[in-house]
Amino acid sequence: MTYCVGMMLDRGLVLMTDTRTNSGVDNISVFRKMHCWSVPGERIITLLTAGNLATTQSVVSKLEERNKAPDERHNSLLEAPTMFQVASIVGALLRDTIDSVSNSNGQTAASTFEATMIVAGQIKGMEPRLFLIYPEGNFIEASFDTPFFQIGETKYGRPILLRGYDRELSFEDAVKLLMVSFDSTLKANLSVGLPLDMMVVERDTFVPSHERRIDANDSYFQAVSNGWGEALKQAFHSLPDYSFHIDYDTSAG
Numbered sequence: 001m002t003y004c005v006g007m008m009l010d011r012g013l014v015l016m017t018d019t020r021t022n023s024g025v026d027n028i029s030v031f032r033k034m035h036c037w038s039v040p041g042e043r044i045i046t047l048l049t050a051g052n053l054a055t056t057q058s059v060v061s062k063l064e065e066r067n068k069a070p071d072e073r074h075n076s077l078l079e080a081p082t083m084f085q086v087a088s089i090v091g092a093l094l095r096d097t098i099d100s101v102s103n104s105n106g107q108t109a110a111s112t113f114e115a116t117m118i119v120a121g122q123i124k125g126m127e128p129r130l131f132l133i134y135p136e137g138n139f140i141e142a143s144f145d146t147p148f149f150q151i152g153e154t155k156y157g158r159p160i161l162l163r164g165y166d167r168e169l170s171f172e173d174a175v176k177l178l179m180v181s182f183d184s185t186l187k188a189n190l191s192v193g194l195p196l197d198m199m200v201v202e203r204d205t206f207v208p209s210h211e212r213r214i215d216a217n218d219s220y221f222q223a224v225s226n227g228w229g230e231a232l233k234q235a236f237h238s239l240p241d242y243s244f245h246i247d248y249d250t251s252a253g
Contacts, residue, residue: 001191002033002152004048005178006118006130008142010167012203013120013128014174015046016182018152020193021053034197035060036208037067037077043123044206045077045086046199050152051115051135058097059115063090083129087119087139095137111135116151120201128203156188157181171200171210176224179214183225196221 004017017033031053038044047063049056063077070076080086094117101113114135122128130142132149142149144167150158160181169177175198185192200210214221 001189002050003154003157003182003185003192004033004050004118004151005148005157005161005181006048006120006142007148007161007165007174007178008128008130008144008167009147009169009171009174011171012205012209013046013122013130013201014171014178015048015118015120015199015201016175016178017048017197018182018186018192019195019197020191022191028193030195031057032197034199035063036199037063038207039078040207041124042206043078043121044201044208045083045119045121046201047090048118048120048151049115050117052113055094055097055101055113055115056117058101059090059094059117062093062097081123082126083119083121083123083131084141086121087129087131087133087141090117090119091133091137091139094133094135098135118149118151122201122203122206124204124206128201153185153189153192157185160184171202175200179221179224180228183221183228 002018002020007014015034019030019032020028021031022028033049034046036044036046047060066074066076067078070079075089077086077089080089094115098113116135117133119131119133130149131139133139147165147167148161161177164177182196195213195215197213198211199208202209
């Protein structure tokens, strides 16, 4: 399992992934799930991946090959005219890869090889865009009604994002919000783990504005984790006390 988030802000995009893959509790590895291609001054495209590792690695490798040597049948992400076209290329390649691997292994259930992806980026002269790619190859686009996408183990970190998100957040506050979301997920599910990869892309820059890897010794992440835990305890104790000696009206509402 994994956890990845792509978030839209007025200022640009904020992206974060974990790096843990596991095939059981005794077979845990670290693999990068964030992949970025850029043409300075012209475009930046970032891909976040979750699901079957062989599938996602195959898709990323094929995209790399196409970027280096595009042909008439296989378009390069670096030449696609719009981010919509970029999402279409990734979606078709993901679908074809799942179909090919599942058929060659004699599997009737392609779900064994399923993967989902988030595509984020901007092409010069256009707005930053964010897409969620499904295993079937189709996709949806984020908007300020649906301003972020999650893939992988999404349920533990989602309430944090729903309560804390604002499109006018600074990049710094957005990173802090994502760290709280990831910390909540890490605490609840052992299949998601450090280190984390984080990237900030300011609109119209076409290069990562800020990126870093966050490991277990990261002092800021530790401070956020500890501070959030203490803040939750204080918030809990500040709530009204329940009493067994009060006849609460259960018919209201």
